[in-house]
Amino acid sequence: MVQGLQYNKKKAKLKIRTEMNTFTIGKVAKKVGIGVETIRFYERTGLLKEPQRNDSGYRQYPPEAIAKLSFIKKAKQLGFSLREIGELLALRQNRDATCADVRVQAEEKINNIELKIRDLTRMKEALTKLTCQCFGRGPVSECPILTALEATVEEP
Amino acid sequence: MVQGLQYNKKKAKLKIRTEMNTFTIGKVAKKVGIGVETIRFYERTGLLKEPQRNDSGYRQYPPEAIAKLSFIKKAKQLGFSLREIGELLALRQNRDATCADVRVQAEEKINNIELKIRDLTRMKEALTKLTCQCFGRGPVSECPILTALEATVEEP
DNA sequence: GTAACCCCTGTACCATACTAAAGAGTCAAG
DNA sequence: CTTGACTCTTTAGTATGGTACAGGGGTTAC
Numbered sequence: 001m002v003q004g005l006q007y008n009k010k011k012a013k014l015k016i017r018t019e020m021n022t023f024t025i026g027k028v029a030k031k032v033g034i035g036v037e038t039i040r041f042y043e044r045t046g047l048l049k050e051p052q053r054n055d056s057g058y059r060q061y062p063p064e065a066i067a068k069l070s071f072i073k074k075a076k077q078l079g080f081s082l083r084e085i086g087e088l089l090a091l092r093q094n095r096d097a098t099c100a101d102v103r104v105q106a107e108e109k110i111n112n113i114e115l116k117i118r119d120l121t122r123m124k125e126a127l128t129k130l131t132c133q134c135f136g137r138g139p140v141s142e143c144p145i146l147t148a149l150e151a152t153v154e155e156p
Numbered sequence: 157m158v159q160g161l162q163y164n165k166k167k168a169k170l171k172i173r174t175e176m177n178t179f180t181i182g183k184v185a186k187k188v189g190i191g192v193e194t195i196r197f198y199e200r201t202g203l204l205k206e207p208q209r210n211d212s213g214y215r216q217y218p219p220e221a222i223a224k225l226s227f228i229k230k231a232k233q234l235g236f237s238l239r240e241i242g243e244l245l246a247l248r249q250n251r252d253a254t255c256a257d258v259r260v261q262a263e264e265k266i267n268n269i270e271l272k273i274r275d276l277t278r279m280k281e282a283l284t285k286l287t288c289q290c291f292g293r294g295p296v297s298e299c300p301i302l303t304a305l306e307a308t309v310e311e312p
Numbered sequence: 313g314t315a316a317c318c319c320c321t322g323t324a325c326c327a328t329a330c331t332a333a334a335g336a337g338t339c340a341a342g
Numbered sequence: 343c344t345t346g347a348c349t350c351t352t353t354a355g356t357a358t359g360g361t362a363c364a365g366g367g368g369t370t371a372c
Contacts, residue, residue: 026348036349037331045329056338058349071305079279082329092302099299100292106283106301113280117273123235124269127262136256143255145262146248149227182318192319197360212368214319238359 022052022060032069039069047072047086079113178208178216188225195225203228203242235269 029036042048048068051059068089075085088105091097133144140146185192198204204224207215224245231241244261247253289300296302 024349035331038329040350041330056349057351058338067306071302074305076329077279078283079276088302088305091296094296097296098292099290099294099296099301102296102299102301103287103290103292106287106290110280110283110287113276113283117276117280120235120269120273120276123233124266124273127234127266127269131259131262131266134255134259134262136254136259138255140247140250140253140255140258143258145255145258146227146244149230149244150223180319191361193361194359196320201359212319213321214368232359 022062023066025059025061028061028066028069031066032073034069034073042069042072042082045082047082047089078109080109084109177219179219179222181215181217184217184222184225187222188229190225190229198225198228198238201238203238203245234265236265240265 023031025036025039029039039048043050048065051061051065054060071089072082072085075088076082080088084105088102091101091105130145130148133148179187181192181195185195195204199206204221207217207221210216227245228238228241231244232238236244240261244258247257247261286301286304289304
């Protein structure tokens with residue numbers, strides 16, 4: 001901010017920022033559909049590289065940043081964690097990386113998701129079984145759902 | 157050791173602890189198969205009520221505590237959050253609660269799980285579709301998985 | 313009596329992914 | 343020139359479910 005003030009006095013109102021095809025953090029956030037805080041958070045955690053600044057210290061994002069954030073958003077919707085997204089972004093940068101590398105990541109993720117689905121399905125079946133035993137009548141003390149959960153550990 | 161026939165109150169504390177059917181936190185943890193820190197954590201968060209203490213300030217758990225912690229453990233395996241488990245435990249205590257109340261909770265949870273499964277299935281399908289488009293050959297720059305994710309947001 | 317455990321409190325920390333607030337500077341419109 | 347919207351940094355808090363000390367004291371077996 002000190003440097004910003006100094007520059008501002010010298011270079012007053014040259015509209016470098018608007019003549020270039022850059023966006024403020026707010027515009028980017030709006031275009032992508034996320035919050036400005038989220039973008040700054042991604043920058044802090046290294047997911048997004050630090051953008052250029054204008055004379056006031058405002059972040060200036062090129063259009064690619066919007067593409068990158070859209071990428072992040074979509075990958076997140078696909079269930080990738082920020083760490084995994086970071087790996088995908090790194091692959092994208094890596095000239096030696098091949099399509100196959102990306103495919104491996106995607107397949108790992110698919111296996112991952114399948115595992116989660118299996119877990120949830122097992123949970124659901126267990127719960128369904130319990131609710132089928134419960135007629136929904138009588139006091140809670142006789143509820144088969146709770147009594148099933150109450151079963152204590154046996155003495156060794 | 158207590159000597160002779162005399163019932164020494166000061167020395168009887170040791171006796172009282174062992175003659176009653178109570179357990180130290182470590183024993184409980186072992187029986188249930190969780191850590192002592194976890195039990196203290198449950199107590200801190202109000203999931204478990206504070207047990208009696210002996211003269212040394214040690215927690216003394218009745219056998220019911222083991223049942224309760226087993227309940228918590230099993231409910232957790234079924235995908236209930238600690239908050240939801242707290243609600244189930246409260247229902248169990250509530251004399252006015254009925255079996256139907258428990259059933260409602262279980263059914264809500266089932267719906268919840270189904271929703272998650274649907275979400276994951278959609279993710280999986282999207283990813284599978286992308287990987288089917290990728291032959292795993294060529295440079296990363298031409299990977300259809302990444303290019304699909306790269307699609308930018310259009311101008312409004 | 314002394315080592316090897318156990319238990320106590322309190323605090324801080326792990327990961328994940330943000331979100332908010334304080335306090336100050338910047339910018340464009342009226 | 344003022345106002346309001348925007349931006350900056352730093353710090354701290356949210357929720358979830360724990361885990362890991364530190365620095366004390368208690369208990370047990372030999």
